[in-house]
Amino acid sequence: MNRVVITGIGIYSCLGKNLEAVKDSLFQGRSGIVLDPERKAFGYRSGLTGMVDRPELKGLLDRRARLMMPEQAEYAYMSTREALAMAKMDQDYLDSREVGLLFGNDSSAKPVVEATDIIREKKDTMLVGSGSVFQTMNSTVNMNLATIFRIKGVNFSVSAACASGSHAIGLGYMFIRSGMQDAVICGGAQEINLYAMGNFDAIAAFSVRESDPARASRPFDRDRDGLVPSGGAATVILESLESAQRRGATILGEVLGYGFSSNGAHISNPSVEGPTRSLEMALRDANLQPKDIGYINAHATSTPAGDASEAKAIYSVFGECNTPVSSTKGMTGHECWMAGASEIVYSMIMMQNGFMAPNINFENPDDDSAKLNIVTNTLNKNFNIFLSNSFGFGGTNSSLIVRKWE
Amino acid sequence: MEIKEIIQKTNAFLAEEFEVSPESITPEADLKATLELDSLDYIDLVVAIENNFGFKVKPEDFQGIVTFQDFYDYVIERVKQKELV
Numbered sequence: 173m174n175r176v177v178i179t180g181i182g183i184y185s186c187l188g189k190n191l192e193a194v195k196d197s198l199f200q201g202r203s204g205i206v207l208d209p210e211r212k213a214f215g216y217r218s219g220l221t222g223m224v225d226r227p228e229l230k231g232l233l234d235r236r237a238r239l240m241m242p243e244q245a246e247y248a249y250m251s252t253r254e255a256l257a258m259a260k261m262d263q264d265y266l267d268s269r270e271v272g273l274l275f276g277n278d279s280s281a282k283p284v285v286e287a288t289d290i291i292r293e294k295k296d297t298m299l300v301g302s303g304s305v306f307q308t309m310n311s312t313v314n315m316n317l318a319t320i321f322r323i324k325g326v327n328f329s330v331s332a333a334c335a336s337g338s339h340a341i342g343l344g345y346m347f348i349r350s351g352m353q354d355a356v357i358c359g360g361a362q363e364i365n366l367y368a369m370g371n372f373d374a375i376a377a378f379s380v381r382e383s384d385p386a387r388a389s390r391p392f393d394r395d396r397d398g399l400v401p402s403g404g405a406a407t408v409i410l411e412s413l414e415s416a417q418r419r420g421a422t423i424l425g426e427v428l429g430y431g432f433s434s435n436g437a438h439i440s441n442p443s444v445e446g447p448t449r450s451l452e453m454a455l456r457d458a459n460l461q462p463k464d465i466g467y468i469n470a471h472a473t474s475t476p477a478g479d480a481s482e483a484k485a486i487y488s489v490f491g492e493c494n495t496p497v498s499s500t501k502g503m504t505g506h507e508c509w510m511a512g513a514s515e516i517v518y519s520m521i522m523m524q525n526g527f528m529a530p531n532i533n534f535e536n537p538d539d540d541s542a543k544l545n546i547v548t549n550t551l552n553k554n555f556n557i558f559l560s561n562s563f564g565f566g567g568t569n570s571s572l573i574v575r576k577w578e
Numbered sequence: 579m580e581i582k583e584i585i586q587k588t589n590a591f592l593a594e595e596f597e598v599s600p601e602s603i604t605p606e607a608d609l610k611a612t613l614e615l616d617s618l619d620y621i622d623l624v625v626a627i628e629n630n631f632g633f634k635v636k637p638e639d640f641q642g643i644v645t646f647q648d649f650y651d652y653v654i655e656r657v658k659q660k661e662l663v
Binding site (some may be wrong): 234296298299303 | 597599618
């Protein structure tokens, strides 16, 4: 079995458009949430969202490449550029190896809506143009990045709701561990446009604390009233230890464990047993005890039911260890398909820089969160191993464990 | 619409849509080679004509078109037909 290490990370999120900016936001506990008036005008119950600008790709990519990309692929291109540069994997390297690409993505709403609008109005499918089909498909991030970076290894998208990005990294880890790939570019991407989130708004999933956007996302807080949608992209370069050492790459961390489970129950209501099994499986896979984990980056979206069940699951496994826990979603909102990847990147940034980002807006615990050691202010503390949870609709759970490379 | 105006408008959207320098577009130049058109680009040419002149085009209409002058002739003919209607 190969050991699997991380040699590059990249991020493009509402906390910043690169690692340095995101590090500052995490350290300062700065929120990326805004009130978007367009959502209110469009009919949203909640106009809150994480916000990030579209990147300027003219000059970086040719017209044909740009035409094929929906916004989440643009974000993914930016985070992947950053991660590849950090890993020192240039185009010559990608051209000469079978590097893989696994990205988490579970929707591409805007191109679908816009194409349908054109067809309805013009009564002519051809007028949607040549790029639309490649923007609409769920695998759009993979097909775009694989073309741009001329990828030759494994290439498919992982759709697992809000656990998509985490499972993409978990699968990349398994491909490398088994020896089937030397390196896999993993990540998650999430569109932010207002078409993407209307049906989530419909089921009253979102916080309506619109008077104070930065305080609306309140993971584990007694007074939380729902999640805040967000998006962007995050990339993690996984590589076998042998490959990384052979090419003299700087190793940032090692993926030690991947756990997963299905709740096998309600489509939206979470369970305690499902996440608990995912946590325990990740620990078993990593051959670690709960006391070995220095920090937990919780899924904790700021919905009462989700946070409560996760708090119970974490307490059942880590209760005796009093492990520090925070959810970065207080700052980022819920980055959905991307969150499993971005939260690995956020946790890597914290681990490399010796701090734990605060779970902002945690003011009053409830019965479940009171039992956890929740980090409420930035904690200057080194840690060597973290665990990151992601749980999605349909009952899909994923937990990853990463160790600092020293 | 005057012929000169049609040609100016055509050159402008071709340069913009396909990101080529306006100087590369001359009546005798090869349309496909100059604009680096692949099969998908012909779809975007259909969309650009519809958006700029408001008439419908089929990709097979481009089969006999080699130079920009051929393309101008085609567009001028279709604009005139539209104006007659």
